Amino acid sequence: MASSLRLAPSALRSVTARPAVQSAAYNSLRCYSTAKAKSLKETFADKLPGEIEKVKKLRKEHGHKVLGEVTLDQAYGGARGVKCLVWEGSVLDPQEGIRFRGKTIPEIQKLLPKAPGGEEPLPEGLFWLLLTGEIPTEQQVRDLSADWAARSDIPKFIEELIDRCPSDLHPMAQFSLAVTALEHESAFAKAYAKGINKKDYWNYTFEDSMDVIAKLPTIAARIYRNVFKDGKVAPVQKDKDYAFNLANQLGYGGNGDFVELMRLYLTIHSDHEGGNVSAHTTHLVGSALSSPMLSLAAGLNGLAGPLHGLANQEVLRWLTKMKQTIGNDLSDKAITDYLWSTLKSGQVVPGYGHAVLRKTDPRYVSQREFALRKLPDDPMFKLVSQVYKIAPGVLTEHVKTKNPWPNVDAHSGVLLQYYGLTESSYYTVLFGVSRAFGVLPQLIIDRALGAPIERPKSFSTEAYAKLVGAQL
Ligand SMILES: CC(=O)SCCNC(=O)CCNC(=O)[C@H](O)C(C)(C)COP(=O)(O)OP(=O)(O)OC[C@H]1O[C@@H](n2cnc3c(N)ncnc32)[C@H](O)[C@@H]1OP(=O)(O)O
Numbered sequence: 454m455a456s457s458l459r460l461a462p463s464a465l466r467s468v469t470a471r472p473a474v475q476s477a478a479y480n481s482l483r484c485y486s487t488a489k490a491k492s493l494k495e496t497f498a499d500k501l502p503g504e505i506e507k508v509k510k511l512r513k514e515h516g517h518k519v520l521g522e523v524t525l526d527q528a529y530g531g532a533r534g535v536k537c538l539v540w541e542g543s544v545l546d547p548q549e550g551i552r553f554r555g556k557t558i559p560e561i562q563k564l565l566p567k568a569p570g571g572e573e574p575l576p577e578g579l580f581w582l583l584l585t586g587e588i589p590t591e592q593q594v595r596d597l598s599a600d601w602a603a604r605s606d607i608p609k610f611i612e613e614l615i616d617r618c619p620s621d622l623h624p625m626a627q628f629s630l631a632v633t634a635l636e637h638e639s640a641f642a643k644a645y646a647k648g649i650n651k652k653d654y655w656n657y658t659f660e661d662s663m664d665v666i667a668k669l670p671t672i673a674a675r676i677y678r679n680v681f682k683d684g685k686v687a688p689v690q691k692d693k694d695y696a697f698n699l700a701n702q703l704g705y706g707g708n709g710d711f712v713e714l715m716r717l718y719l720t721i722h723s724d725h726e727g728g729n730v731s732a733h734t735t736h737l738v739g740s741a742l743s744s745p746m747l748s749l750a751a752g753l754n755g756l757a758g759p760l761h762g763l764a765n766q767e768v769l770r771w772l773t774k775m776k777q778t779i780g781n782d783l784s785d786k787a788i789t790d791y792l793w794s795t796l797k798s799g800q801v802v803p804g805y806g807h808a809v810l811r812k813t814d815p816r817y818v819s820q821r822e823f824a825l826r827k828l829p830d831d832p833m834f835k836l837v838s839q840v841y842k843i844a845p846g847v848l849t850e851h852v853k854t855k856n857p858w859p860n861v862d863a864h865s866g867v868l869l870q871y872y873g874l875t876e877s878s879y880y881t882v883l884f885g886v887s888r889a890f891g892v893l894p895q896l897i898i899d900r901a902l903g904a905p906i907e908r909p910k911s912f913s914t915e916a917y918a919k920l921v922g923a924q925l
């Protein structure tokens with residue numbers, strides 16, 4: 454691995470050449486500052502040789518050390534706790550929650566650049582942080598907004614593909630279809646077909662990742678406007694930030710609080726280390742050198758499952774049904790009874806529990822704080838707060854659940870519905886836009902570090918029995 458990790462001179466040279474798509478709009482936005490800031494690609498390329506050396510040294514000196522043992526229960530139990538993935542952007546502590554490159558959510562809320570007059574961090578800054586480990590300057594973030602806006606056009610055939618989807622095809626299926634179809638634009642796939650040196654993989658992965666992220670708001674908004682509104686999508690405003698454009702294309706750009714919510718939402722839903730279904734899938738599919746488009750689409754298909762990202766849709770539906778059942782009676786007893794009726798019918802309480810977390814998710818906390826500031830009197834927020842008071846006790850009494858506390862999905866829907874985005878079947882698409890900000894930086898890093906094809910070992914039950922000395 455060691456020698457294959459060195460960066461080809463061609464890859465280093467090409468980082469300074471901006472892709473043609475950045476052109477006019479990009480240059481017009483340079484008015485934010487006259488001095489040229491180092492671009493994201495240059496920053497990453499500068500750091501790369503050091504990162505490669507770091508991993509090389511670590512593996513050379515400690516590669517033989519044992520990280521832990523794997524029990525038979527872990528093999529049957531969804532590989533919970535097995536240490537076998539590398540993920541640079543974030544690490545999840547069961548008690549404390551997520552840290553992005555070592556920084557907590559309150560810290561990144563403080564440190565990352567904001568939009569003029571805004572309070573929430575810009576997701577552009579988070580993407581920069583996840584890829585490079587550095588906090589970008591305001592100008593670097595503005596340049597990134599401009600770069601993405603300049604790359605945002607989607608091919609006509611993808612517009613038509615989305616338009617031809619039946620309106621009762623789930624928005625996540627439409628989203629995944631459109632992202633898969635972006636394969637047509639993949640610089641990585643085209644270069645690979647021609648034949649490229651493996652040391653150049655990251656360069657094409659970077660360009661594809663930037664293109665995909667840039668196009669997601671237009672794709673996501675087209676799905677929303679087709680399924681739920683008049684089918685018309687506003688053009689991307691090239692001088693505005695990413696979250697503003699997403700909000701505006703959805704049809705909510707006139708509400709500054711919703712735009713701020715999108716900035717927070719896209720930032721906090723991005724990354725949750727490498728083992729969750731969407732991150733792991735994107736990484737796994739990418740390890741076969743499938744393009745970033747195909748890898749992300751695979752991850753989105755995983756995010757669309759109800760135990761993962763679709764839980765945000767399930768939470769709002771569950772809360773709405775609860776409201777229909779208990780009406781205005783938000784007493785402890787009414788909520789307790791409803792929770793037990795869900796559990797006794799063999800269903801999960803959506804938005805509660807987690808495979809790793811053992812405390813309230815800090816992403817839940819940051820959304821709750823937003824709600825306390827912006828919508829303290831909203832009836833659905835009051836219901837969410839009351840469930841937060843009661844559910845952990847009920848789930849503890851139920852015994853089964855290892856974590857009785859709420860996760861990110863327990864709070865996101867209530868914020869969206871407050872601003873009029875009530876179509877819960879759409880919610881996971883927004884999660885998917887954000888998740889691209891977490892999984893694509895790692896895909897670039899994977900290719901830059903020469904990560905191999907992923908292939909863990911499996912056994913049949915008979916073979917495991919033999920391995921542990923059991924008679925079946
Ligand atoms: C962005 C995200 O993906 S965050 C997670 C979103 N998903 C949800 O909110 C759905 C509800 N929660 C769950 O289903 C689970 O807590 C998961 C999928 C998140 C984690 O699953 P696990 O790591 O297997 O949880 P855990 O070890 O606590 O599960 C033990 C048992 O408790 C049950 N359990 C866990 N959470 C809940 C819950 N919220 N309601 C009822 N039962 C639960 C499990 O189904 C399992 O039951 P089983 O033994 O009959 O199979």
Ligand SMILES: O=C([O-])CC(=O)C(=O)O
Binds near residue numbers: 724
């Ligand atoms: O970490 C997990 O398993 C699920 C989760 O919260 C996420 O992916 O955001």
